[in-house]
Amino acid sequence: MTEAEEQILELFKKKAAVVSAKVVEVKDLEEAMSYALDVCEKKDFCELVYVGEGEKGGRYGQATQKMFAAPGLSDRQFGGLEKAGREKGFTVIREGMRGYVSGIDVGFSIADLGIADTGCCVLVSGGEDARLAGMVCEIHVVALAKSKIVNSLDDAENFMNGIMDKGAMFISFISGPSRTADIERVLTIGVHGPLELHVALMES
Amino acid sequence: MQTAKTMKHYHKELSEAIENKFLRQTLDKFAVAYRANRQLIFADVNAKELIADIAAAKAATIGRYDELYDQFKAEAEKRGVIVHRAADGEEANRIICSIAGANKVKKIIKSKSMTGEEIHINRALEAIGCEVTETDLGEWIIQLRNEGPSHMVMPAIHLSRHQVADTFTGAVGEKQDSDIAKLVKVARRELRSRFAAADMGISGANFAIASSGTVAICTNEGNGRLTTTLPRVHVAICGIDKLVPSLHDAMRVLKVLPRNATSQILTSYVSWMTGATECTLNPDKKKIMHVVFLDNGRSALAKDPVCGPALNCVRCGACANVCPVFRLVGGHKMGHIYIGAIGLILTYFFHGHDKAGNLVQNCINCEACKDVCAAGIDLPAIIREIRARLNEEEGSPMASSLLAKVLANRKLFHTLLRFGKWAQRPVTGGTAFIRHLPEIFMPGGNFRALPAIAPKAFRDQWPGIKRKLSAGSKCRVGIFAGCAQDFVYPEQIRAAVEIFSAKGCTVEFPLEQSCCGLPVLSMGERMAAQSVAAQNVKAFAAGGYDYIVTLCASCASHIKNNYTRILSGQPELAADTARFVERIRDFSSFTRDVLQLGAPDLVKSGETVTYHAPCHLCRGLGVQEQPRALLADAAEYKPSAEEEVCCGFGGAYSVKFPEVSVQLLDMKLNNAEASGASTLVTDCPGCVMQLRGGEEKRGKKLKVEHMAEFLSGKLKK
Numbered sequence: 019m020t021e022a023e024e025q026i027l028e029l030f031k032k033k034a035a036v037v038s039a040k041v042v043e044v045k046d047l048e049e050a051m052s053y054a055l056d057v058c059e060k061k062d063f064c065e066l067v068y069v070g071e072g073e074k075g076g077r078y079g080q081a082t083q084k085m086f087a088a089p090g091l092s093d094r095q096f097g098g099l100e101k102a103g104r105e106k107g108f109t110v111i112r113e114g115m116r117g118y119v120s121g122i123d124v125g126f127s128i129a130d131l132g133i134a135d136t137g138c139c140v141l142v143s144g145g146e147d148a149r150l151a152g153m154v155c156e157i158h159v160v161a162l163a164k165s166k167i168v169n170s171l172d173d174a175e176n177f178m179n180g181i182m183d184k185g186a187m188f189i190s191f192i193s194g195p196s197r198t199a200d201i202e203r204v205l206t207i208g209v210h211g212p213l214e215l216h217v218a219l220m221e222s
Numbered sequence: 223m224q225t226a227k228t229m230k231h232y233h234k235e236l237s238e239a240i241e242n243k244f245l246r247q248t249l250d251k252f253a254v255a256y257r258a259n260r261q262l263i264f265a266d267v268n269a270k271e272l273i274a275d276i277a278a279a280k281a282a283t284i285g286r287y288d289e290l291y292d293q294f295k296a297e298a299e300k301r302g303v304i305v306h307r308a309a310d311g312e313e314a315n316r317i318i319c320s321i322a323g324a325n326k327v328k329k330i331i332k333s334k335s336m337t338g339e340e341i342h343i344n345r346a347l348e349a350i351g352c353e354v355t356e357t358d359l360g361e362w363i364i365q366l367r368n369e370g371p372s373h374m375v376m377p378a379i380h381l382s383r384h385q386v387a388d389t390f391t392g393a394v395g396e397k398q399d400s401d402i403a404k405l406v407k408v409a410r411r412e413l414r415s416r417f418a419a420a421d422m423g424i425s426g427a428n429f430a431i432a433s434s435g436t437v438a439i440c441t442n443e444g445n446g447r448l449t450t451t452l453p454r455v456h457v458a459i460c461g462i463d464k465l466v467p468s469l470h471d472a473m474r475v476l477k478v479l480p481r482n483a484t485s486q487i488l489t490s491y492v493s494w495m496t497g498a499t500e501c502t503l504n505p506d507k508k509k510i511m512h513v514v515f516l517d518n519g520r521s522a523l524a525k526d527p528v529c530g531p532a533l534n535c536v537r538c539g540a541c542a543n544v545c546p547v548f549r550l551v552g553g554h555k556m557g558h559i560y561i562g563a564i565g566l567i568l569t570y571f572f573h574g575h576d577k578a579g580n581l582v583q584n585c586i587n588c589e590a591c592k593d594v595c596a597a598g599i600d601l602p603a604i605i606r607e608i609r610a611r612l613n614e615e616e617g618s619p620m621a622s623s624l625l626a627k628v629l630a631n632r633k634l635f636h637t638l639l640r641f642g643k644w645a646q647r648p649v650t651g652g653t654a655f656i657r658h659l660p661e662i663f664m665p666g667g668n669f670r671a672l673p674a675i676a677p678k679a680f681r682d683q684w685p686g687i688k689r690k691l692s693a694g695s696k697c698r699v700g701i702f703a704g705c706a707q708d709f710v711y712p713e714q715i716r717a718a719v720e721i722f723s724a725k726g727c728t729v730e731f732p733l734e735q736s737c738c739g740l741p742v743l744s745m746g747e748r749m750a751a752q753s754v755a756a757q758n759v760k761a762f763a764a765g766g767y768d769y770i771v772t773l774c775a776s777c778a779s780h781i782k783n784n785y786t787r788i789l790s791g792q793p794e795l796a797a798d799t800a801r802f803v804e805r806i807r808d809f810s811s812f813t814r815d816v817l818q819l820g821a822p823d824l825v826k827s828g829e830t831v832t833y834h835a836p837c838h839l840c841r842g843l844g845v846q847e848q849p850r851a852l853l854a855d856a857a858e859y860k861p862s863a864e865e866e867v868c869c870g871f872g873g874a875y876s877v878k879f880p881e882v883s884v885q886l887l888d889m890k891l892n893n894a895e896a897s898g899a900s901t902l903v904t905d906c907p908g909c910v911m912q913l914r915g916g917e918e919k920r921g922k923k924l925k926v927e928h929m930a931e932f933l934s935g936k937l938k939k
């Protein structure tokens with residue numbers, strides 16, 4: 019890693035911490051996935067916010083089964099993850115996220131870019147499952163390759179223009195968990211989206 | 223939402239708001255915290271430069287909405303989006319209702335959209351039988367309470383956790399705790415089921431990027447993402463002013479918007495939606511996506527050379543956050559839908575002149591908003607312009623047209639001012655204050671003692687003073703007095719003359735000078751403002767002055783910042799105007815930077831002194847260090863809290879809105895007294911008038927002086 023890359027990495031870590039994202043360093047995607055499974059294991063069962071059809075028939079309560087979603091992975095990647103998750107007793111899914119709007123434990127995504135000076139991850143996801151996984155989970159774990167971190171918003175423009183010029187696509191900048199200060203300006207984490215954001219920085 | 227029909231009713235509402243203890247505490251805390259956080263979050267970027275870039279880029283696109291709209295439409299349609307343009311709110315509502323109808327929509331969820339508020343889209347959709355749920359926490363709370371937003375970014379900032387708990391108790395049918403974390407959970411739980419059940423999601427847009435047909439939204443709660451992803455149909459409502467040519471333009475704004483709005487580098491989520499992406503609910507597996515652009519007066523406003531820049535607004539809410547009036551009365555009294563300085567302006571353009579008439583008067587012209595605006599808009603100047611237009615549309619109120627007429631004739635004006643001293647004699651009791659000004663002359667103005675007109679105006683003392691002055695070799699100084707010093711505080715100018723002479727200046731006082739014109743401009747009397755400006759330029763044209771110095775911060779900043787524009791219709795004066803504007807200096811920066819007055823010239827005493835920074839000096843002219851350096855060289859300077867917050871004078875404002883002015887004065891004097899100093903120094907006769915009058919009523923705990931008086935007393939003889 020060159021000195022410049024080192025600096026960018028440090029900047030990313032610093033800024034991500036400011037927005038209360040938890041940053042960890044891992045070797046590769048495999049290690050990132052096992053980190054995410056660990057996170058899932060350690061957390062409490064998901065607090066379901068909505069179950070059932072229609073508002074009136076809805077039930078709320080504690081889940082009894084841990085749910086892990088990773089829609090963006092290749093068959094091979096997913097295969098390994100699914101097996102490891104099953105061994106821990108989780109249900110691991112990668113599609114049909116609409117069936118889990120009431121909440122899941124962990125959503126796992128791979129970022130397409132990181133922006134150091136804002137501490138944010140850029141996720142390009144045309145598919146609705148990929149997007150929903152990061153929205154309805156309690157903890158969102160994003161794997162980001164160190165090589166994909168650019169210095170500033172300006173440096174992300176070329177990448178984004180390349181995608182937006184091509185056709186329909188949904189690009190998300192994600193920095194930190196969902197938050198609100200709408201009641202008496204008191205910062206409260208986890209309103210409509212995840213309660214925690216973890217960024218697993220991959221060496222490769 | 224401000225709805226008072228008459229000024230009297232508006233005053234009543236203002237007083238009620240000022241009495242609201244919770245609101246006061248919340249907004250006080252917020253004002254202080256906002257300023258501190260803003261400073262921190264901009265520490266690593268050059269805010270002024272970024273804001274200037276944004277303003278320049280916005281200025282370049284302001285006339286290009288049609289072209290950008292066409293490009294956006296073509297690009298978005300290529301990507302499967304249907305794009306509409308509505309001339310006004312009614313048409314926009316019709317379009318959105320027909321989208322709902324065509325797609326058999328019953329349940330709708332919304333993420334935040336000020337444009338949606340502007341056109342009252344909820345009412346229109348409910349009228350055709352749709353159920354609409356706001357999902358931004360603050361918006362949901364006010365929807366449940368049937369209120370309008372009181373802030374553009376924090377719509378429910380006027381409510382306490384207890385009020386929210388009561389509201390949620392009613393909505394959910396179960397008693398709710400007032401613990402904030404628990405209340406947020408209630409919203410998470412209740413609203414998630416609405417997200418799941420909705421047929422259509424309505425969002426706003428922070429940017430509409432023409433080159434790719436992309437709509438972008440910034441949110442913190444994550445509701446925007448769910449709103450645009452879960453339902454079958456997505457409608458984005460977007461003012462045409464949100465059109466930008468390219469991603470680069472959006473990114474540029476993005477560097478300032480979250481910082482200025484909520485002191486964040488970025489919001490938790492920024493979603494860039496290009497085209498119709500996957501939605502498994504629809505037969506073709508594509509989202510049904512519409513973008514509805516709203517004009518509602520924006521195209522016309524874009525052609526308006528003075529007020530057009532209001533369209534550059536990026537809705538960060540900062541102009542409310544720093545506004546001393548907002549801080550006292552809250553957003554419901556400081557806007558109709560849009561809130562704060564921009565709210566006063568947009569109410570006039572979007573919601574009608576009748577709704578704006580009272581609101582636009584309620585600006586003290588402190589320039590705090592202009593100083594922080596993310597888009598570099600000169601908000602107080604636009605507010606003044608709107609007052610002028612209202613006067614032209616509806617005729618001036620008696621007081622302002624009378625003053626305008628009198629000002630047009632300098633001799634008459636000055637004679638009347640001289641006469642003032644005779645007229646007031648019975649009420650001053652022979653002191654320097656009007657203690658018991660009868661209510662009919664100044665309704666509500668009695669919260670401070672008002673000064674008396676001086677027995678002999680400076681202009682009448684000048685021949686005698688001049689005779690005793692010797693010519694200096696350093697530079698030639700022309701004094702611009704302004705009315706307050708000339709007729710009320712001539713001793714302040716005498717003090718300045720003493721300092722200038724001691725430092726080797728030749729001092730002159732051209733007698734043809736008049737009022738700077740700011741008071742009449744603030745009342746919306748454009749012609750009078752022009753005629754006195756021209757009079758002043760001519761009065762100083764021939765004197766060959768190196769500097770023209772004024773002891774009044776408001777005069778200085780008005781001349782520096784507004785004269786060129788005010789006199790642009792008089793090309794024959796252009797060269798003289800330019801010279802005048804270039805040479806005008808305020809007392810403190812002239813004394814410090816040019817005359818280099820400092821420790822060697824002064825007898826430093828142990829006197830403790832604190833400072834009030836006049837709005838038009840610290841912001842209007844950006845002079846911040848010099849006065850404090852002068853004070854530190856002359857005495858023990860003890861800074862007080864919020865030195866740069868307005869003292870509540872604002873010329874005629876303090877008479878028009880005494881209920882607000884007195885509160886600002888009280889806060890100012892509380893802070894000054896808390897500094898522990900024995901003297902309060904400031905740089906503007908208007909502020910002296912307000913502060914001294916307040917101290918007189920409080921029992922003179924502090925001596926209030928103009929910088930010139932204070933320094934002349936410390937000069938080594």
Ligand code: SF4
Nearest residue numbers: 545585586588589591
């Ligand atoms: S100039 Fe001052 S009083 Fe007027 S709107 Fe701006 S901040 Fe408020």
Ligand code: SF4
Nearest residue numbers: 535536538539541595
């Ligand atoms: S006018 Fe300026 S400060 Fe006010 S909301 Fe708009 S951009 Fe922000």
